[in-house]
Amino acid sequence: xxxxxAQHYQPKAPFMRWLDEKLPLPRLVYNxxxxxxxxxxxxxxxxxxxxxxxxxLVLQIVTGVILAMHYAxxxxxxxxxxxxxxxxxxxxxxxxxxxxxxxxxxxxxxYLHIFRGFFYGSYKAPRExxxxxxxxxFLLMMATAFMGYVLPWGQMSxxxxxxxxxxxxAIPFVGEPLxxxxxxxxxxxxxxxxxxxxxxxxxxxVIAGVxxxxxxxxxxxxxxxxxxxxxxxxxxxxxxHPYYTAKDGFGLGVFLILYCAFLFFMPNALGHPDNYIPxxxxxxxxxxxxxxxxxxxxxxxxxxxxxxxFVPAKLMGVMAxxxxxxxxxxxxWLDRSPVRSGHYRPTFRKFFWVLVIDLLVxxxxxxxxxxxxxxxxxxxxxxxxxxxxxxxxxxxxxxxRPEPLPFSITEAVxxxxxxxxxxxxxxxxx
Amino acid sequence: xxxxxxxxxxLFFAVGVLWAFATGAYTVASQGYLKEKTAETEFHRHPAAxxxxxxxxxGKFDNRQLQRGYQVxxxxxxxxxxxxxxxxxxxxxxxxxEAEVKAEAASWTVPGIDPNTGEETTRPGTPTDYFPKPFANxxxxxxxxxxxxxxxLSLMAKARHEGPAYIHSLLTGFTDPATYKNEDGKxxxxxxxxxxxxxxxxxxxxxxxxxxxxxxxxxxxxxVTFKDGTPATVDQMATDVAAFxxxxxxxxxxxxxxxxxxxxxxxxxxTVLAFLAKKQVxxxxxxxxx
Numbered sequence: 117x118x119x120x121x122a123q124h125y126q127p128k129a130p131f132m133r134w135l136d137e138k139l140p141l142p143r144l145v146y147n148x149x150x151x152x153x154x155x156x157x158x159x160x161x162x163x164x165x166x167x168x169x170x171x172x173l174v175l176q177i178v179t180g181v182i183l184a185m186h187y188a189x190x191x192x193x194x195x196x197x198x199x200x201x202x203x204x205x206x207x208x209x210x211x212x213x214x215x216x217x218x219x220x221x222x223x224x225x226x227y228l229h230i231f232r233g234f235f236y237g238s239y240k241a242p243r244e245x246x247x248x249x250x251x252x253x254f255l256l257m258m259a260t261a262f263m264g265y266v267l268p269w270g271q272m273s274x275x276x277x278x279x280x281x282x283x284x285x286a287i288p289f290v291g292e293p294l295x296x297x298x299x300x301x302x303x304x305x306x307x308x309x310x311x312x313x314x315x316x317x318x319x320x321x322v323i324a325g326v327x328x329x330x331x332x333x334x335x336x337x338x339x340x341x342x343x344x345x346x347x348x349x350x351x352x353x354x355x356x357h358p359y360y361t362a363k364d365g366f367g368l369g370v371f372l373i374l375y376c377a378f379l380f381f382m383p384n385a386l387g388h389p390d391n392y393i394p395x396x397x398x399x400x401x402x403x404x405x406x407x408x409x410x411x412x413x414x415x416x417x418x419x420x421x422x423x424x425x426f427v428p429a430k431l432m433g434v435m436a437x438x439x440x441x442x443x444x445x446x447x448x449w450l451d452r453s454p455v456r457s458g459h460y461r462p463t464f465r466k467f468f469w470v471l472v473i474d475l476l477v478x479x480x481x482x483x484x485x486x487x488x489x490x491x492x493x494x495x496x497x498x499x500x501x502x503x504x505x506x507x508x509x510x511x512x513x514x515x516x517r518p519e520p521l522p523f524s525i526t527e528a529v530x531x532x533x534x535x536x537x538x539x540x541x542x543x544x545x546x
Numbered sequence: 547x548x549x550x551x552x553x554x555x556x557l558f559f560a561v562g563v564l565w566a567f568a569t570g571a572y573t574v575a576s577q578g579y580l581k582e583k584t585a586e587t588e589f590h591r592h593p594a595a596x597x598x599x600x601x602x603x604x605g606k607f608d609n610r611q612l613q614r615g616y617q618v619x620x621x622x623x624x625x626x627x628x629x630x631x632x633x634x635x636x637x638x639x640x641x642x643x644e645a646e647v648k649a650e651a652a653s654w655t656v657p658g659i660d661p662n663t664g665e666e667t668t669r670p671g672t673p674t675d676y677f678p679k680p681f682a683n684x685x686x687x688x689x690x691x692x693x694x695x696x697x698x699l700s701l702m703a704k705a706r707h708e709g710p711a712y713i714h715s716l717l718t719g720f721t722d723p724a725t726y727k728n729e730d731g732k733x734x735x736x737x738x739x740x741x742x743x744x745x746x747x748x749x750x751x752x753x754x755x756x757x758x759x760x761x762x763x764x765x766x767x768x769x770v771t772f773k774d775g776t777p778a779t780v781d782q783m784a785t786d787v788a789a790f791x792x793x794x795x796x797x798x799x800x801x802x803x804x805x806x807x808x809x810x811x812x813x814x815x816x817t818v819l820a821f822l823a824k825k826q827v828x829x830x831x832x833x834x835x836x
Contacts, residue, residue: 157831199631199701202798209798210805354831362820362827369817376813380806381603384704392705392795393697402754422566429566436559443555449548488570488580495567499560506556510549 119338121350123151148331154353155360156341158529162236163339163360164367165229170327171368172222177320179215180264187267189313191306194269195394213383219261220386221375223409226254230444235468237344237456242337244448249330251444253323258410258441260319263312265407266304270391275404277304277312283417283437286430303397343528344456345521352525403485411482412475413437415494416501418486436498443505450505453513460519463512467504474500585738589728591719591751593711598789603807606800607793609641614772615790616640618783621770622763623699626691629677631700632794638673639797647673654678692746694759703788703795710788715752717784720762723749 125146127133136143146152186205188197201208230250233239239247262280266273281304285295300307338347347353354360378385386408390401406414420433427435443450458465474497481494522528574580581587599608616637619629634651642650651671656678658669671678680696681687687695703709723743726734728751734741743749747757764780772778792799 196631203631203636209802213802358827359831362824366817366820366824369813369820373810373813373817376806376809380802380809383802389705389707389709392701419563420566422569424562424565427562432559432562432566436563439555439559443552446548446552450552452549488574492567492570492574495563495570498563499567502556502559502563506552507560510552 118147118152118335119154119347119350119353121353122147122154123355125150125152148335149361150357151355153335153338153356154347154350155339155356156347156352156525157354157359158341158343158525159339159360159363160342161363161367162228162232162342164364165225165232167364168225168367168371169222169229171371172218172225173320173323173327175218176215176222177324179211179218180317180320182211183215184317187313189267189310191269191309191395194267194309198268210379213379216387217375217378217383219264220378220407220409221371222257223261225371226257227409230254231472234471235458235465236340236342237451237453237458238340239448240451240456241448243334243340245333246330246337247448248445249326249333251441253326253330254444255441256319256323256326260316260323261407261409263316263319265391266309266312267316268391269309269395271393271395271399271401272388272391272404272406274304274395274397275401276406277308279404280406281308283434286428286434288431340456341525342457342459343522343525344460345523345525345528348524349526405483408479408483411480412478413440413482415478415482415490416440416498418482418491419494419498421491421495436502440501443502447505447509451509451513453516453518455518455521460521461512461516462519463516464509467508467512470500471504474504585734585741586755588732588737589726589734589751589756590754591715591728593708593715593752596711596714596785596788598710598785598792600789600792600799603803605803607640608789610774611786611789612640612793613642614774614776614782615786615788615793617772618764618770618787619699619790622783623787624677624680626680626687626696626760627699628679628681628696629700629794630679630698631676633674633676634671635673636797640793651675692759696760699791699794701795703791705795709795710792712752713788713791714781714784716750717764717787718780719750719752720748721751723756726751 125136125140125143127136127142132142135141143152183201186197186201186208188194198212201212203209205211233247233250262276266277281295281299284298285291287294296302298308299305300311338353341347388405388407405411414437417433417437420429420436423429424432453461453464455461458468478494478497478501481490481497484490599605599611619627634647634654637647637650638644651673654671654675654677655668656671656675658667659665660667681690684695702713706712723741724735726749728734741756743757747759748761749756750758764783767777767779769780770778770783776782796802
């Protein structure tokens with residue numbers, strides 16, 4: 117579906133007309149990210165991260181498939197085969213560093229994408245399904261990244277796998293057998309490494325599938341925008357191409373500059389030195405820490421240091437860690453404010469920034485050793501995290517008095533809707 | 547309904563974690579300190595800064611230094627430490643000619659198979675061989691080293707925080723615990739009178755738990771006679787071997803830096819063009835036609 121004023125695909129070349137009759141693939145692309153998709157004209161740079169996330173997925177799949185050609189998923193040689201890629205494979209170091217830093221870059225843009233959604237209320241009706249699919253993609257990404265980190269079979273790979281699969285052991289009654297079944301053994305070993313590799317190869321394609329649904333669901337109501345006011349008329353929109361292809365092109369350039377700075381000049385800055393030590397089940401690292409993008413959840417997991425009535429501390433931590441993401445699924449129904457954008461919600465806006473700081477604090481604590489004062493700080497931050505989504509947001513949405521909204525997107529951009537000319541974008545500017 | 551259930555779930559987790567906070571706060575208050583102080587936490591020293599030519603985005607290897615570092619590895623470290631991921635052919639990257647690499651490989655003895663009997667034997671190395679291991683297996687390594695396995699050095703510069711600086715500081719940092727003072731000027735003997743270095747271990751404040759099984763490997767100036775005539779002070783030998791281990795850990799470093807600059811240059815150019823294109827495209831949307 118689209119707005120009535122969306123441009124229609126009109127193939128000019130005979131071949132394109134022929135193709136359009138048999139398989140309208142160019143028409144699909146035209147309506148998805150071409151001139152056939154009218155987009156609010158006021159999107160700011162926070163709206164660049166969806167395209168960048170898609171770019172990161174392609175980057176990860178391309179580099180990952182090449183790495184899989186040279187990698188050996190066997191506990192005896194996995195570490196050595198990674199070094200073989202770094203030393204003997206032509207440009208292998210580039211592929212591996214591109215993949216490892218690509219994972220970090222992917223999470224950076226996806227976090228920014230998610231926080232864009234938090235601030236501008238992108239999760240609200242009529243875009244709940246876009247949001248639900250997005251959170252699903254994020255969960256799949258986390259699983260994929262975790263299993264990918266295990267593959268080099270270094271010390272952090274092994275001990276990270278042990279800690280995370282150990283979480284399943286906290287489930288009452290079935291925990292231990294479930295953990296052994298998932299690992300294919302009592303501890304991570306060849307069986308676990310092989311299934312992690314298999315799933316690590318599979319899941320990105322599942323993610324690609326869910327992304328198609330995510331974009332499909334997005335195209336039904338159309339993109340949200342910084343005012344949160346829905347599109348009313350043609351003057352509120354511009355065609356995706358060339359306006360947002362041009363804007364995304366610039367955004368992609370800035371992203372690539374930052375990414376390549378890491379890739380070429382500090383490729384190990386975001387990794388942990390211990391992962392250059394081969395996995396050793398007999399030697400526990402001094403501090404087991406996951407990759408940076410898991411630090412906030414790791415802090416939440418470790419914050420529960422005391423049993424709570426009949427619930428053991430470990431089970432509390434595991435439930436809280438999973439709930440910290442699952443709660444996002446319910447956000448469209450927790451936040452009932454009819455105003456979408458944080459620009460017009462003075463109280464919500466303040467709590468949004470508290471949440472940002474809270475997550476940075478949790479991240480810092482999650483990357484630090486499990487000792488005081490980090491544990492106590494992460495306990496306060498964890499309490500705020502849950503109160504924010506489950507208590508503060510519902511209450512704020514009930515009591516807040518939003519600021520006046522602009523009448524339309526056009527008015528927000530051009531000042532007065534009366535002066536804005538309807539239909540100025542009927543034809544693509546030439 | 548979602549909000550009512552959510553409200554109670556939120557309270558459950560918040561109260562649960564604040565309960566844990568209260569328990570922790572009570573413990574801290576009753577013991578009177580946040581974190582227990584131990585000899586390891588108070589007297590461990592961070593590596594001293596080390597500057598190598600490979601540092602920074604313009605860094606590249608100094609081949610003469612790498613050759614000196616290789617010499618230190620060959621004459622000192624290799625007695626106990628393997629270099630599993632490096633082959634003799636890789637030495638060509640240090641500026642050795644093909645003939646020199648062959649001669650260098652041949653100066654090492656590597657395990658081989660007798661072509662007539664099929665029995666295990668030894669033979670001179672060839673450029674395709676990897677550096678031989680000093681011990682037949684882990685048990686032999688433990689037996690010879692006070693129950694500690696000397697770690698492989700190929701990746702050491704990347705496998706420790708501030709790798710090269712750590713290597714340099716560790717090699718030059720052996721000292722007497724009786725007179726050792728930390729950066730704050732506190733004396734180990736005074737603060738922890740019970741601290742002892744167990745027999746067979748050696749005190750080194752740069753090592754995480756202060757005592758390690760490696761005896762000081764670089765003991766006196768001139769221990770190695772550098773072929774290029776550089777005076778072989780202990781500090782020079784430690785610096786050179788740290789530089790060499792940066793190369794063994796990351797042989798592609800020079801090529802990576804060399805590739806990175808043109809890539810960044812191109813991206814910068816392309817991004818400027820993309821910005822101008824974006825400006826031009828959007829100029830049409832901003833035009834008011836009333």
